[in-house]
Amino acid sequence: MTGNIAILGYGLSAIGPGIGVGLIFAAYINGVARQPEARGMLQPIAFLGMAITEALAIFGIALAFVFRG
């Protein structure tokens, strides 16, 4: 089997952010379901959280291409 181990590394680096983004949106949906009028307030917070959590996965894909050789 041939290939590049960097891609495997990207797969690993995507696990954490995947779980994190899931948790964030679960909490966001929960919040909106409990209190629909709070949607406007929760939305930027949810997307901020997503953006920050996502950073690791983005580093992962950037580094996967950097170390491709």
Added chain:
Amino acid sequence: MSLNVLGSLATADGGGFQAPTAGEFYQPLLFDGPFAITRPAVVLLLSVGLIAWWLIASTKEAAIVPGKRQWVTEGAYGFVRNGIARDIIGSKDFLRFVPLLFSMFMLILVNNLFGVIPPIQYPTMSRVGIPVALTLVVYVTYHYIGIKRVGLRAYFKNLVPPGLPGWIKPSIFVLEVITFFVTRPLTLALRLFGNMFAGHILIVLFITGGWYMLTSGGILLPAAGAVTWIFGFVMTLFELLVEFLQAYVFTLLTALYIAGAVADEH
């Protein structure tokens, strides 16, 4: 890209499917080397021209009851002004940052949307230099505001939140300096770049892979190729969502960093 290009791409180097690489994104149109006029440069110029034309044309005859075009422009402006700037920076001094945020939002949004609009189909932000340039503007802006407001010494002193025990302060200070000067700009630029780059390469992979399977003969493989191609279209729709989201997130984070610099407390 025309289908001929796709076909030759898929079957380059004799047999076997060539997965798209990062080299896909370097497309010089005129000249070569560091001063080449590349496809993203042309797309970027086009987007700037288009935004300028649209904003001027749609607000030239601004009426109290807006027409269709004015309504679109006002919607986008209101979204950035009220939904991002005022909510994040606060109603006291958000107004002077609205031009910056609105320009950022429009530029990124239009350039991202160019990634899926058929004749252009090149997300400019997938060349890392362009997000880096945008991030540099944000980086200089929030540091400049912060330092101008309280002075250089106090700016660094304010990095550490008040009320911490003395022994923990040095390590927090180091962490905060890394956050402010390295992590923030790095993630801001890489997030936009990474999303556009990965999304575009994914679409190219689905389309070229689907084309390769469609044209490779047999029955099962073309069937799988058709499914792959349909999935390529689905991914294009998903990309549309991501493109809008990234423009939003970039503007949101810019507003957040500026808010941190203009806020009185840490």
